[in-house]
Amino acid sequence: MSKIKWALLGGGAGSLIGIVHRIAAGMGDDYQLVGGVFNHEPAAGLQFARDLELDLRRTYADIDAFIAGEMALPADERVKVVTIATPNYLHYEMASKLIQAGFHVICEKPVTFRAAEARSLASLLKSRQQIFAVTHTYTGYPMVRQMRGMIAAGMIGPIQKVDARYYQGWINAVIHEPARRKTVWRLDPAKGGPSCCIGDIGVHAFNLIEYTTGLQVEQALADVDTLYPDNELDVDGSVLLRFGKGVKGVLCASQIATAEENNLSLAVYGRTGGLRWAQENPNQLEFLQEGKPLSVIKPGHAFNLPEARAATKMPPGHPEGIFDAMGNIYRGVARAINGLPVDPGAFPDIEAGVRGMRFVEAALDSSRNGNVWVTI
Amino acid sequence: MSKIKWALLGGGAGSLIGIVHRIAAGMGDDYQLVGGVFNHEPAAGLQFARDLELDLRRTYADIDAFIAGEMALPADERVKVVTIATPNYLHYEMASKLIQAGFHVICEKPVTFRAAEARSLASLLKSRQQIFAVTHTYTGYPMVRQMRGMIAAGMIGPIQKVDARYYQGWINAVIHEPARRKTVWRLDPAKGGPSCCIGDIGVHAFNLIEYTTGLQVEQALADVDTLYPDNELDVDGSVLLRFGKGVKGVLCASQIATAEENNLSLAVYGRTGGLRWAQENPNQLEFLQEGKPLSVIKPGHAFNLPEARAATKMPPGHPEGIFDAMGNIYRGVARAINGLPVDPGAFPDIEAGVRGMRFVEAALDSSRNGNVWVTI
Amino acid sequence: MSKIKWALLGGGAGSLIGIVHRIAAGMGDDYQLVGGVFNHEPAAGLQFARDLELDLRRTYADIDAFIAGEMALPADERVKVVTIATPNYLHYEMASKLIQAGFHVICEKPVTFRAAEARSLASLLKSRQQIFAVTHTYTGYPMVRQMRGMIAAGMIGPIQKVDARYYQGWINAVIHEPARRKTVWRLDPAKGGPSCCIGDIGVHAFNLIEYTTGLQVEQALADVDTLYPDNELDVDGSVLLRFGKGVKGVLCASQIATAEENNLSLAVYGRTGGLRWAQENPNQLEFLQEGKPLSVIKPGHAFNLPEARAATKMPPGHPEGIFDAMGNIYRGVARAINGLPVDPGAFPDIEAGVRGMRFVEAALDSSRNGNVWVTI
Amino acid sequence: MSKIKWALLGGGAGSLIGIVHRIAAGMGDDYQLVGGVFNHEPAAGLQFARDLELDLRRTYADIDAFIAGEMALPADERVKVVTIATPNYLHYEMASKLIQAGFHVICEKPVTFRAAEARSLASLLKSRQQIFAVTHTYTGYPMVRQMRGMIAAGMIGPIQKVDARYYQGWINAVIHEPARRKTVWRLDPAKGGPSCCIGDIGVHAFNLIEYTTGLQVEQALADVDTLYPDNELDVDGSVLLRFGKGVKGVLCASQIATAEENNLSLAVYGRTGGLRWAQENPNQLEFLQEGKPLSVIKPGHAFNLPEARAATKMPPGHPEGIFDAMGNIYRGVARAINGLPVDPGAFPDIEAGVRGMRFVEAALDSSRNGNVWVTI
Numbered sequence A, B, C, D: 001m002s003k004i005k006w007a008l009l010g011g012g013a014g015s016l017i018g019i020v021h022r023i024a025a026g027m028g029d030d031y032q033l034v035g036g037v038f039n040h041e042p043a044a045g046l047q048f049a050r051d052l053e054l055d056l057r058r059t060y061a062d063i064d065a066f067i068a069g070e071m072a073l074p075a076d077e078r079v080k081v082v083t084i085a086t087p088n089y090l091h092y093e094m095a096s097k098l099i100q101a102g103f104h105v106i107c108e109k110p111v112t113f114r115a116a117e118a119r120s121l122a123s124l125l126k127s128r129q130q131i132f133a134v135t136h137t138y139t140g141y142p143m144v145r146q147m148r149g150m151i152a153a154g155m156i157g158p159i160q161k162v163d164a165r166y167y168q169g170w171i172n173a174v175i176h177e178p179a180r181r182k183t184v185w186r187l188d189p190a191k192g193g194p195s196c197c198i199g200d201i202g203v204h205a206f207n208l209i210e211y212t213t214g215l216q217v218e219q220a221l222a223d224v225d226t227l228y229p230d231n232e233l234d235v236d237g238s239v240l241l242r243f244g245k246g247v248k249g250v251l252c253a254s255q256i257a258t259a260e261e262n263n264l265s266l267a268v269y270g271r272t273g274g275l276r277w278a279q280e281n282p283n284q285l286e287f288l289q290e291g292k293p294l295s296v297i298k299p300g301h302a303f304n305l306p307e308a309r310a311a312t313k314m315p316p317g318h319p320e321g322i323f324d325a326m327g328n329i330y331r332g333v334a335r336a337i338n339g340l341p342v343d344p345g346a347f348p349d350i351e352a353g354v355r356g357m358r359f360v361e362a363a364l365d366s367s368r369n370g371n372v373w374v375t376i
Helices: A016-027 A042-051 A063-071 A088-101 A115-125 A142-152 A197-213 A306-310 A322-337 A350-368 B016-027 B042-051 B063-071 B088-101 B115-125 B142-152 B197-213 B306-310 B322-337 B350-368 C016-027 C042-051 C063-071 C088-101 C115-125 C142-152 C197-213 C306-310 C322-337 C350-368 D016-027 D042-051 D063-071 D088-101 D115-125 D142-152 D197-213 D306-310 D322-337 D350-368
Strands: A004-010 A031-037 A081-085 A104-107 A132-134 A159-167 A217-225 A236-243 A248-254 A263-270 A273-278 A285-289 A294-297 B004-010 B031-037 B081-085 B104-107 B132-134 B159-167 B217-225 B236-243 B248-254 B263-270 B273-278 B285-289 B294-297 C004-010 C031-037 C081-085 C104-107 C132-134 C159-167 C217-225 C236-243 C248-254 C263-270 C273-278 C285-289 C294-297 C373-375 D004-010 D031-037 D081-085 D104-107 D132-134 D159-167 D217-225 D236-243 D248-254 D263-270 D273-278 D285-289 D294-297
Touching (some): A004 A016, A004 A063, A004 A088, A016 A031, A016 A081, A016 A322, A031 A063, A063 A088, A088 A104, A115 A350, A132 A322, A132 A350, A142 A197, A142 A263, A142 A273, A142 A285, A142 A322, A159 A197, A159 B159, A197 A236, A197 A248, A197 A263, A197 A350, A217 A350, A236 A350, A236 B236, A236 B248, A248 B236, A248 B248, B004 B016, B004 B063, B004 B088, B016 B031, B016 B081, B016 C016, B031 B063, B031 B081, B088 B115, B104 B322, B142 B197, B142 B263, B142 B273, B159 B197, B159 B236, B197 B217, B197 B248, B197 B263, B197 B350, B236 B350, B322 C322, C004 C016, C004 C088, C016 C031, C016 C081, C031 C063, C031 C081, C081 C088, C088 C104, C088 C115, C104 C322, C115 C350, C132 C350, C142 C197, C142 C263, C142 C273, C142 C285, C142 C306, C142 C322, C159 C197, C159 C236, C159 D159, C197 C217, C197 C236, C197 C263, C197 C350, C217 C350, C217 D217, C236 C350, C236 D236, C236 D248, C248 D236, C248 D248, D004 D016, D004 D063, D004 D088, D016 D081, D016 D322, D031 D063, D063 D088, D081 D088, D088 D104, D088 D115, D115 D350, D132 D322, D132 D350, D142 D197, D142 D263, D159 D197, D197 D217, D197 D236, D197 D263, D197 D350, D217 D350, D236 D350
Parallel strands (some): A004 A081, A081 A104, A104 A132, A159 A248, B004 B031, B004 B081, B104 B132, C004 C031, C004 C081, C081 C104, C104 C132, C159 C248, D004 D081, D081 D104, D104 D132, D159 D248
Antiparallel strands (some): A159 A263, A217 A236, A273 A285, A294 C294, B159 B263, B217 B236, B236 B248, B263 B273, B273 B285, B285 B294, B294 D294, C217 C236, C217 C373, C263 C273, C273 C285, C285 C294, D217 D236, D236 D248, D263 D273, D273 D285, D285 D294
């Protein structure tokens, strides 16, 4: 199977997320980066292409030039899949154009600004055979896939309680001084969208809940916090959750949990057991069982579920990390593009994107309307 | 200083909580157990007294006989302080009578069934010099006291976020079958009071929040869960919290977090740092600071705060446990009874009891009334 | 069963180890402290007895007065068991006299200065029915007993590798300045005996190995370190071990592992699995099994072995600590004194004391003779 | 700067180590894989090249063909650096030829079978400007580099104690049955060399000690274990170490530590503090200091040392793993090849390889000669 021709929008020189996408794409032997739009400044984009020894003719000035240029090439030379790693406010427009031109798309989250836009992308995709993946990177960890598989296999029984936390501290460093806030695009609604904390990290926790449990959140009641009246966007929020069949849960997110790094954790309890996972120690899945000692499941073992084994490259005890998680998502997308069978948990698709955006809006609505239940 | 004459109500043969109180009282050289009402069956109570080689004349049949008998003795022979370790529904009556007869009281939590009763005890105590302690045992851990002291000293700056969780799994083992539920007095409103999960463990988390932060919860919005419609009392609940000055928080409690043991944890974040503590690893306090590595504070060090040092008997690295925590509370009560200076955090007093009961009622009211904010 | 009349030698006011022994003895309802020799200054001893409200007539000036005084009492009033908590150099003399007078003895470790002395105590005890316990406190932890039981039950198969470490840092604070060394009796051969590090803590690790594995160390090859030529006693040492049947192991101890607290850990590997335990996190026993996830065993569960359950007072998740470990040893001694059936692992006896002393001597001999194998 | 033309010897289809090298090389934008000898079966090597879409003319049948073919190309098209990832017994021959032909070399460990061979490579390299790196991967972890930097900066004072352990369990699965042993090339002296455990993993622990401390091991006294008399090679070993200036240490390695995964840990204690690191939790470095709480240092922070920051791509809390560690070594080699300034800790060079081989031989000699000290 020859490598998939791949392009990148954004993610050029100096972009951290661009490095993550390029390393992840390079981890298998699936992708070949052939071009893209690396910078809104064409000269910077070209320099980046030169540094990577890419064909400069396939480094374009903007999305329209990209589509025109690639469509002019013979089909087997043309880019097949495009990663959108630009600032959030460009996601919707770029994704729409790419889908309509027939490209597969890998899109950074949040997939759009508003849930309605995400739904519109979902409609566009409906009758097409194109792949659309949203990079909820944490779903690529082997132990997250093991957790999903164990729950699906009934290994903790019917779910009765869900708890997710995502605590960071980085906004604390800027939030207390209005002048410093302006340096952070995430706090600017024009660039980051209608939510900071819930939209940036709460949505990851939400996606992780639905990904691992297979349940859907039906209702949310939220209390978000902007910390200061002159700060427009939420930097913290706690959300009560109701799933179907009487299952309840809670999702807490914060960017003012001072000096926390990237403390995302998830606990799911069922009738016969529970599972706990934490992103800062990702190679460990705690399995609680009624009447038995705690089990600690780690990647690389033959006794792990097939989806966890497929997401692990190394033998036990060799810690794989965040690049590997993203790499697993890229690998799943490559299989889908190549028409190979793909596990439903191999990558988050547009439906995951739609639900994430809907959750963000529901949380903000609930909080705005006096902490009432809002249906998702 | 001679030992304080001490009596026990409840806590006789076969009682776990009685063992905890007796070991705790014996850890210093402060208390001498002289008698009490050890069982509602007088014969069983006498046998227990015989086993402990106590003076059988001071083993009484009920609270009234106890008060009459002790008041008949010369003041210096009389019991000075009484621990109430009976089932919850007896707390209020016993505490009232003991206060009015002039005894110091150490009372298991919940201090009463209803907040109004707790307030009535507080009124009774108002003009008296008697000590009244509620055994919120977790406040006796050295690292909880260190946490309280560090927050009071401004070491994390003004508080901006609070997160407390208390997850157990033991109710899971009985909740799914109505017949098994009946074996658990905690699920019977007549014996356990109007709340199971919030009243039994949520209130510990609440007390710990107010104890360590020095803040008061002003409003609560709760969603509690009985899991089954034919189960009357809550076995799980998530509570959004609002403190004064715009500080927000969350308190989650569950007894259906299957196979969890006694997983109580607290995180408090301020403008310059944060503190994290977990009961199952009680000798460790994590201190997060903006721009510095994580510090892990442990008991027994000369650099710890005086209140933590006073609550530690052993050098660093020798784990002290739950008995020591309760022992520290007993030690504080003994100092107070002996008229020695007492740190305000030395033991939880009736005000802590009142607030705890008020919290339980507020959480239940919020949930019952459609998840609305209720003022505490 | 009435309480056992108990006396303490040493362990008076200001003694940490005295507190540990008194709390431990008080944890069950087994012992009643009636007297002893609390201080080499008789006045200080009497004041201590007054503080504890003991009968002053049973507070003696020295060991001979103690024996004479107690033997003069009717047998049923007489002290039955005596704890030796004096400086090391007094252990042998006191233990000899007490055994010959017919008392049961609980002796702090090291049981004597020299292995020959320990063997002489063992001879004295041979034909007598008296109990002699050495307080290797760590054998009292529930998870150490679980480990011993699991190994005995073959749950890790035949042993093939043993690793024990005991790292402390406290000597580092004094070792670098000759003047400060003099403030530490452990560094003075006249008071502490021929070894500091191996004798003080290495012997605990040795005892723990033999206690949990049921194996006997046959040969040792050691390299000890005094750090400075003008420091007489070892403050660090690594010892290669050979057990029977080709099993090998290693024991490392240090008091110059700067800023370590009391970091004692043990790992034992057998043909089908392994077990790991660490004293600073004593309520956790890691069970490794070929082809299965790691299990974490904690106290208080019904599925634990009987010897672990017997050593646990609280339900799961309530951390018990070092006092409880010592308390379990006292409890075992009480059962033995009362003629009740006693698990062979209930407390370390004189044989454990003899072997410990022999190990210390073997380690020093090996090191002194150029790091050669010495038979134990 | 254009990409460095890179070739791989071994590491073709089905090779785990080949994947690690290719992912690591792809993590920066430094290398371009152009060819190599991927398999001793030329057809299999060509298929692999086809799968990777490489130029088939640069896929050679053996090392001699590789050298001849590349030397025939113009210098700027020629491979510049070659990674040796073949079975151990080929390392020496291949490395010698490559060095003499003028290639830079990246060599898997053990660099050779015998120390004399490693020294011969070192001699060859002496007057040349070629880079020779040995992939002791663990030196690429950011926190290992932080540890090295902190020790060099005197942050724990003069070293006084070193402890390294490397415990795996994988050999346990085959060692007990002679028939199964034969399936493992590591246990065959003809393929794996004169040592299994010490040569395979002990040498990693040895390298890590010298890398982080800057000290050199001067003498070793070892006791290795083959477990069965009819098993030729060591599967376990404990080694006492002596550094210069009276510093002592211990290094323990085992492949029969049943069910251990890849448990490599290192503790170094100095006069003012200590540092602890463990490979299975590689993003955490524990810093112990006399008179201060434990600090936990993690990657990605601005306050970390430059060498740790240079080895980290992600912000704090995003776990990087084993590929990143290897990637950091590749990155260092690329800088050296490109003539850019390189930190002395950027990659292990031939001297590290020589010392490692010398350590293996010393450990085996010590054990063979009755556990005597052997100078390194």
